[in-house]
Structures are given as C-alpha cells and as structure tokens.
Amino acid sequence: MAIRVDLLISLDGFATATDQTPDNPFSEDWSRLVDAYVATKTFQERVFKDTSGKGTTGIDNKYAKDYFENIGAEIMGAGKFGFHDHPDDPNWRGWWGEEPPFHYPVFVLTHNPRPSMKMAGGTIFHFINTSIDDALQQATDVAGQEDVRIGGGPTVVREYLKAGLVDRLHVAVAPILLGRGIRLWDDLRGLEKDYTVKSETAESGTIHLTFQR
C-alpha cells in the first residue's frame, strides 16, 4: 500500500491550465498537457470506452496502464472536482459525467461539504472539510491493500509532498512551454533527497519522471 501521485506538467512546470472556463474545461493548454496521455491505447479504452484497439502502445501507454492499476481511493482538491468553476451550482457532479473513470471512493477536500454522491461504476464522491492527514486516514481506511492516489490539483499535491506523505510521484513532462497556470514545483527545495529519481523519454517526447521512496 503506497501513497501515489501522477501529474501532467509542462516543461516550465505548470500543472494546471488557466485558460479553462466552465464551458470549455478542455481548454487549449489543458489539451496540450494531456495530449500524449489521451493518445494512449489505455486511455482510449478506459476513459473513452473505445475497444477498437486504437491508441499508442509505447512508453506513454506503460505509464497510462500503471496509472489505473491498484488504486483503492483518491483524494482531490475542490478545484479539480470543479467547485471553483461551478461555485453556485448545488447540482454540480464533477467533470466526468454519470460514470466517472475512477471506480473507487474519491475524497474531495472542500470548505463547503455536501452529501456524498454515488455514481455509476463504483465511484463515490465524499466531500470532506478536514486536514490533509485526516483525509489520508479516511482514504487509506477504504483503500485496504490498494494504493491511495493524491489526484491533484498541484496545490493539494504540493501540500502532501511537503508533509512527506507521498511514496511515489510520477510526473509526465510534456515538451511544451505554457507560460501560465499553477506550478507544481514551487517551494519544494530538496524534495529529491527523500527519493530515488528516474526518468525516461517516450516516443511522444514526454519525459516521465519518477520519484520513488
């Protein structure tokens, strides 16, 4: 059982696009960040339900597969769930439709909790107003032998990294410069000292960095 992070960032370190709007969550910047990941066979099958066999099968796909494996629960920030873009909508149910691609309990950190939402396919969203430690305890309890993902955004991930609570950090660095957004790496001086750092480059040009405890 491990605490894991997987994030997509640009070469200049931006993990979140700022050109998203409620009407256009898959903005230009976001699309470019997730491009190589969406192109994988695994993503096509798992998220788009496209089982025709299309999609890349190289190094990006290896990480995409790994991304979905052995996760028992996830913690995400209110921004990733969409509360910042939909602050006044009591019926907002996340970006992912009625059958989100999680299939496990997801704990959403928010200052304005609401009742849990049971979605199709095994995903249940819990909205909690607790410390990151308490959230991790709750997620760990339901994950059992499986891993817990800290799903993002970058601000929440950084909090867990700074608290020394992450066992494995995988960052897919797209070979692009966004020049705007929220940076992952701010204020993490010396993080590498607690990890073994490895990297490899995929056919798409994406650099996969892994910090493993």
Add this chain to the structure above:
Amino acid sequence: MAIRVDLLISLDGFATATDQTPDNPFSEDWSRLVDAYVATKTFQERVFKDTSGKGTTGIDNKYAKDYFENIGAEIMGAGKFGFHDHPDDPNWRGWWGEEPPFHYPVFVLTHNPRPSMKMAGGTIFHFINTSIDDALQQATDVAGQEDVRIGGGPTVVREYLKAGLVDRLHVAVAPILLGRGIRLWDDLRGLEKDYTVKSETAESGTIHLTFQR
C-alpha cells in the same frame, strides 16, 4: 554557423544559483547544478587540465564534448562575468583566472564598458553596451564559420530566445529541486513551436533537452 545556447538548470527551472557570494562563487546550489558536467572526462581535461583519463564517458560527456566544439565567439551578461558580485572592483577579470577556458572572443554585455582584456590562451573579453542584435552582429563577425554561443545567464538567454535568434538550445536538467534562483523558462510560452524538441536521460539522471531549429 549557428547561434547556440547550453545551460544547466534544475527540475524546477532555476538556471542561476542565488546562494553565491564573491568569496564562494561555487556555492552549494551551483555545485549541485554543475555536478554531472564537472564529473565528465571532457570537463576534467578541458577545464581542470587533468589528462589522467578520469571522468565520466557516457551521455553527459557526449554533451560536454559538444559544448566545447566549433564555438568562435560568445556573448554573456554582466552577471555571468561577475560584475554584479564585484561592482566596485576595477581590476576584476572574471571568475576564470588568467587562462579562461573559452579560447575565443567573449562579448560581455554591460552598461559600464571598460577596455578589452586579453587573457592567456586566446580568450579576449570585450565589454559592450549595445543591443542584443548589435552584440550578435559583432560576435558573428569574429566567429567566421564557427558558431556563436549565448553563454548566459538565463536573463540574457531569454532575451535572445524571445527575439527568435537562437538556432539550438541545449538544456541539461539536473534531477534536483533548488526552489530559488533565476528561472530560465519564464515568459517563453510556445517557444517549442519553432523547434524540434528532443530529450534523453544520462546515467547521472541529468535530462538533456535539445531545441533544434
């Protein structure tokens, strides 16, 4: 003949250490940035004059060799020459001693020009208060068929990148987080569109990124 940049940065994008002092130019941060490069056989021979054959001979060394090849002139900022750390010393002759490892003309951009300095081994420092275009013209004129290096620091490099004047940018990314310094990537959104971007990882963990026009 090409305009080239080679820089060392951290994962979080810092190209310049800020813990340097006049007495300790090779600070902790700077040492960690240049570690893998200094360890190469090429650096040992070329800069330390150590011909005993020690030093690494892998991917880092390939780039180190390339670093020194076919350069006919260099442009650097006043900070890289050391004027910011030695503002009141009229006798300051750079960090590199009486025989600097350049062996070609170096144009130092400064608002306070002084007479040129002829050093041992073929290096001559020219101090010029001109636009980056004029500096490039002067450097190109003396470089002849050889390449011109934009030597740094990151602020000067960024100006040349933004002006579209760089043909090849090689960045050696050390797998460390410095959390302080001057960033290379600020304000360069979309830079990759003018280049083919390649990357490979060395044995040291250094990621070598090349932007080639």
